[in-house]
Amino acid sequence: MEPKEAPITRDERTVLRAISDFLDTKPPVFPHTADLVRATGLPEADVTEAVRSLERLDYIVIEPPKLGGTGEITHITRTGQHHL
DSSP states (O other), X not given: OOOOOXXXXXXXXXXXXXXXXXXXXXXXXXXXXXXXXXXXXXXXXXXXXXHHHHHHTTSEEEEOOOTTOOOEEEEEOHHHHTTO
């Protein structure tokens, strides 16, 4: 029996949908916090917390910062896809 997944908050779901919209463009756009703030209308602190939570829940994958970079959200995991 698989473990039950924790429900995600409205802000997390809003941010996850915005991430999906960015990644679905051709070519895909790898969004940063400022992009997600503009797309969702949520405050930066709420977007930042939602992104951290989604990464912690393994719903999204963030490329580690390279040489002082900010890191990019590279894809939504299979688990995250179920919550779109």
